[in-house]
Amino acid sequence: MKAGESGGTVLVLGAGSAIARAIALELAERGYGLQLAGRDMGELERIATDARVRHGVPAKALFFDALATDTHEAFLRESREASSDSLAGAVLCFGALGDQEEAQADPSEAKRILDTNFTGAVSILSLLANHFEERRSGFLCALSSVAGDRGRQSNYVYGAAKAGLTVFLQGLRNRLFRSGVRVITIKPGFVDTAMTFGRPGMFLVASPQAAAKRIVAAIEKGKDQAYVPGFWRFVMLAIRLLPERIFKRMRL
Amino acid sequence: MEPSFVSPLSGWGRFPVEECRVFRPERTASIAEILESGGEPTYIARGVGRSYGDASLNGGAGVISFERLNRFLDFDAETGVLDAEAGATLAEILEIFLPRGFFLPVTPGTKFVTLGGAIAHDVHGKNHHRVGSISNFVESFRLQTPGGEILECSPRKNADIFDATVGGAGLTGFLRSARLRLVPVETAHVLVDFQKCPDLESAVAAMDESDHLYEYSVAWIDCLARGSALGRSVLMRANPAKRTDLRNGARDPLALPRRGGRVLPFDFPGGLLNPWTVGAFNTLFYAVHRTAPRQLADIDKFFYPLDSIKHWNRMYGGRGFVQYQVAFPPETGRAALANLLDRVSASGRASFLGVLKRFGAASRGLLSFPFPGYTLALDIPVSNGLVDFLRDLDRLVLDHGGRLYLAKDAATTASTFAAMYPRLREFREIKARLDPENKLSSSQARRLGIVEG
Secondary structure (H helix, E strand, O other), rough: OOHHOOOOEEEEEEEOOOOHHHHHHHHOOOOEEEEEOOOHHHHHHHHHHHHHHHHHOEEEEEEEEOOOOOHHHHHHHHHHHHOOOOEEEEEEEEOOOOOHHHHHOOOOHHHHHEEEHHHHHHHHHHHHHHHHHHOOEEEEEOOOHHHOOOOOOOOHHHHHHHHHHHHHHHHHHHHHHHHEEEEEEHHHHHHHHOOOOOOOOOOEEHHHHHHHHHHHHHHHOOOOOOEEEEOOHHHHHHHHHHHHHHHHHOOO | OOOOEEEEEOOOOOOOOEEEEEOOOOOOOHHHHHHHOOOOOOOOEEOOOOOOOOOOOOOOOOOEOOOOOOOOOEEOOOOOOEEEOOOEEHHHHHHOOOOOOOOOOOOOOOOOOOOHHHHOOOOOOOHHHHHHHHHHEEEEEEEEEEOOEEEEEOOOOHHHHHHHHHHOOOOEEEEEEEEEEEEEOOOOOEEEEEEEOHHHHHHHHHHHHHHOOOOEEEEOOOOOOHHHHHOOOOEEEEEEEOHHHOOOOOOOOOOOOOOOOEEOOOOOOOOOHHHHHHHHHHHHHHHHOEEEEEEEEHHHHOOHHHHHOOHHHHHHEEEEEEEEEEEEEEHEEEEEEEHHHHHHHHHHOOOOOOEEEOOOOOOOOOOOOOOOOOEEEEEEEEOOHHHHHHHHHHHHHOOOOOOOOOOOOOOOOOOHHHHHOHHHHHHHHHHHOOOOOOOOOOHHHHHOOOOOO
């Protein structure tokens, strides 16, 4: 469903990040209209304008706060109205790595990481799932993480939240299969964004544009799950296969 | 806290290399945050690192990369005016707007530069003799001062700041966005007249005589030829192709042929480029070109021949190279070019082809490079004794009333620079007003005494 043909609009949640912007531009290039949701309205307006000028598609900025779950119902109404009820799908990009050491010392930081990456995501995805299920069409794509494939000492609170999200998406996919709604889980490895910029230990980092191409291709092909870049599938296979008695001794 | 890391950094010439703390904001608001709490004494903006020397380096201090602040903010198809953030590259602008029938009003020899960098160096192109440098097409820009103020500047509003900023190497403030007037074109092609000139005299004479017939003019000059062949050149002069000039009427006149990019995957070993190998290449280059009129060439091929080879700067080996670009006034031009070429070819410091062209009227930028006359750019690989050699060249340039280009310079001195840029004092006054604490500085600005410290 393309904007030009049927007014297909994709909602991008957490649209201010570099990877979300790249996904939005990739969708725009393929003719989808955009709703860009997040907290920094000035930034979202600029990204929306950029998509309009580059690709001539309609693009609109909407305020959305993942942590304010009691506002999510009203948000979905606003989003549906703004798209004349023609949402083709949604891509969930928000998330926060947080500070693992702080999370160990202070449970409120741990809670913030879990709320942003898991609770907030579950809240808005559930509402969107009900909407698409009723309409018997649409897609839900969410950026989980390779960090959710196995817990390691350097980021296991974030990893736990993303593991929860991955399982939630699996269940959702199973439930929505019969109503023709596709659920796509994306597991990015290292992508060259502010989240990884200048961090030690990064290798084979993908550009946001390359990642976005793969993500949008996964959406259009209706894949269930995709590692981005693709070789991370094998990296994570190896990591998952390591016996716990060895894994627990490693510094990761 | 905006992420950053300390890294050895260089310009396109890979000389010099300096340790800088690099930031790469993805949100506009981060610029102010970095200035507030980045912890560095000074900062300089960097685009995609295509200036050759140390204009975008800030040794022991902060560098802010603008590559992620590259959004298009408005386009008016009636006037061709594009409003874009400073980090947008000319390549992106072409990708989007060439298919819609618009071309850059002025373009340097690579499209992999940012709009901000192009304005900060007031870049010129092969049409300088006709239209001047890029600042002539900048309707206005928004400049963020180190104090956080946003100033709208144009040739009419805040004109003194406009004049200090175009060509001002990023030292007056951070360019947030600029409105650039694109020019309409019928096709993505030009019609080139190739003309071989056996020596410098004939090349310069041909340019003086008939450059006015061409929108674009450039000469590739063999920097190693000596004696009677000194300065032998291939002139490539062109006008935009019209739709009716394209033989194949069926194809999209605004489409560029797709080319697989080639990559230079490793540094050439030192010594591979020597006077013999480069001399052979240059001779071959001269030999294969024929004097031929009205040859159709697409925009990528004519304007950006080296862009098709990624990392071509590795050709000069791991120690890097300097690009030495000078401008001479018409009175001294011929003698100066001959002396300079003589000095370079005698030195055995192998340079590939140089680029020679005529400049038109100077722009309003206080530190803008072009003025009426001739300009020559040549690559010189870094090797022992290079700095002394460049000092000699600098003296020759000064003696002939010439000047060097900040976008290329990596080695000249403060006194030489001051002698070349008579409006430096005016520039310093405006800079002091906009940036009283000298928060904006670069390795180059300190080396050349543009900024104290």
